[in-house]
Amino acid sequence: MNVKRNFSAKREAIYEALASTKSHPTAEWVYNKLKPDIPDLSLGTVYRNLTVFKEGGLVKSVGVVNGQERFDADMSPHPHFICTSCCKVMDIPGGKLFFDMNAYDHILKEYGARVKSHSLTFYGICHECAEKKDE
Amino acid sequence: MNVKRNFSAKREAIYEALASTKSHPTAEWVYNKLKPDIPDLSLGTVYRNLTVFKEGGLVKSVGVVNGQERFDADMSPHPHFICTSCCKVMDIPGGKLFFDMNAYDHILKEYGARVKSHSLTFYGICHECAEKKDE
DNA sequence: TGGTAAATGATAATCATTATCAAGAAAACT
DNA sequence: AGTTTTCTTGATAATGATTATCATTTACCA
Numbered sequence: 001m002n003v004k005r006n007f008s009a010k011r012e013a014i015y016e017a018l019a020s021t022k023s024h025p026t027a028e029w030v031y032n033k034l035k036p037d038i039p040d041l042s043l044g045t046v047y048r049n050l051t052v053f054k055e056g057g058l059v060k061s062v063g064v065v066n067g068q069e070r071f072d073a074d075m076s077p078h079p080h081f082i083c084t085s086c087c088k089v090m091d092i093p094g095g096k097l098f099f100d101m102n103a104y105d106h107i108l109k110e111y112g113a114r115v116k117s118h119s120l121t122f123y124g125i126c127h128e129c130a131e132k133k134d135e
Numbered sequence: 136m137n138v139k140r141n142f143s144a145k146r147e148a149i150y151e152a153l154a155s156t157k158s159h160p161t162a163e164w165v166y167n168k169l170k171p172d173i174p175d176l177s178l179g180t181v182y183r184n185l186t187v188f189k190e191g192g193l194v195k196s197v198g199v200v201n202g203q204e205r206f207d208a209d210m211s212p213h214p215h216f217i218c219t220s221c222c223k224v225m226d227i228p229g230g231k232l233f234f235d236m237n238a239y240d241h242i243l244k245e246y247g248a249r250v251k252s253h254s255l256t257f258y259g260i261c262h263e264c265a266e267k268k269d270e
Numbered sequence: 271t272g273g274t275a276a277a278t279g280a281t282a283a284t285c286a287t288t289a290t291c292a293a294g295a296a297a298a299c300t
Numbered sequence: 301a302g303t304t305t306t307c308t309t310g311a312t313a314a315t316g317a318t319t320a321t322c323a324t325t326t327a328c329c330a
Contacts, residue, residue, distance in 0.1 A: 008295090008296090008307085008308060008309085010308080010309075011308085026286090027286085027287085028286085040309090040310075041309095041310090042309065042310045042311070043287095043310095044287095044288085044289095044309080044310070044311080044312090045308080045309055045310075047286090047287065047288075048288090048308085048309085049308095051288095063198055063199070064198065064199040064286095067285075067286065067317095067318085068285095068286065068287095069286085069287085079238075081242060081246065081248055081250070083248070084251075090246065090248070092238075092242060092246075097235065097237075097238070097241070098234060098235045098237070098238040098241075099233060099234065099235075099255075100232060100233045100234070100235075102232075102233070103214075103227075103232070103233040103257065104257075106232070106233075107216060107227060107257060107259075111216065111225065111227075111261075111262060112261075112262030112265070113216055113218070113225070113257075113259055113260065113261045113262055113265075114259045114260050114265060115216070115257045115258070115259040116219075116258055116259040116260070117257075117258045117259070118255065118256060118257045118258065119254075119255075119256050119258070120234075120253065120254075120255050120256075121253060121254050121255075121256075122238070122239075122242060122248075122250045122252075122253045123250070123251055123252045123253065123254070124242075124248055124249045124250040124251040124252070125248065125249045125251070126246075126247075126248045127246060127247030127248055130247070130248075130249060143276085143277060143278085143326085143327085145277080145278075146277085161317095162317085162318085163317085175278090175279075176278090176279090177278065177279045177280070178279095178318095179278080179279070179280080179281090179318095179319085179320090180277080180278055180279075182317090182318065182319075183277085183278085183319090184277095186319095199317095202287085202316075202317070203316095203317070203318095204317085204318085
């Protein structure tokens with residue numbers, strides 16, 4: 001029996017690029033990161049594989065920020081902070097402190113809707129941008 | 136002194152269209168809703184005014200669903216449920232039950248980031264779509 | 271009445287994303 | 301090893317939502 005390889009070299013590289021950063025990058029960022037090492041990489045391939053990952057539950061979308069979708073390979077439920085000035089996306093670990101998991105049950109009972117996931121996002125001005133304004 | 140009108144007739148109509156529905160519509164929806172009554176309305180005007188409203192804090196974005204931005208004239212903080220099957224966006228009133236406002240303070244202390252707003256969104260399958268699948 | 275600034279319609283441009291399609295690599299099966 | 305089938309990719313074109321442009325109109329106020 002042959003060994004079935006699940007990931008092509010490029011698919012693997014795209015996933016690793018995503019998993020190795022906390023910057024919640026765009027497709028373009030992943031492409032530019034890998035392009036020097038993989039000169040024959042195509043932007044379409046990055047988009048295609050990000051879709052594959054999303055559908056396979058390996059990666060999730062943080063939403064569209066400034067017109068570009070942002071991705072996260074950390075599948076554990078956690079909130080994000082998005083700076084509306086510089087568009088940086090930060091993880092907020094320990095999000096369980098702010099969120100009541102009874103919500104899923106409540107929505108099912110009250111609306112008959114089956115919740116599969118949720119996202120909690122904070123918007124504001126990050127530390128760095130706040131300091132810049134003070135200058 | 137003349138009465139200063141803050142809203143042009145079209146701006147007013149666009150806001151009213153948004154405020155009169157709970158469907159969290161797209162720009163296109165607003166345009167199609169108003170076009171019969173205001174035949175010389177332009178789609179660009181709808182986009183322009185939605186931007187004006189967002190900047191003025193009269194309207195907020197629910198995010199990009201299926202490639203189109205969805206808007207909400209209800210500025211009170213409340214969670215949303217988005218059906219990943221039909222892309223319907225529902226309000227979930229009473230969201231305070233699920234969310235701890237200490238989060239704002241926590242993020243300021245821990246990250247030096249000043250939170251101005253947040254959004255809590257649930258994803259799943261709505262009641263109607265669940266029934267359709269059973270058929 | 272005239273002047274300035276805001277708002278708009280029509281249209282073109284932008285730009286992130288998706289579709290297409292032919293070619294290449296891997297796997298499966300003989 | 302050869303053959304067939306399926307998966308993956310690069311290059312490129314197409315899509316489609318949103319934004320910019322610009323000439324024109326409208327509101328406002330002296």
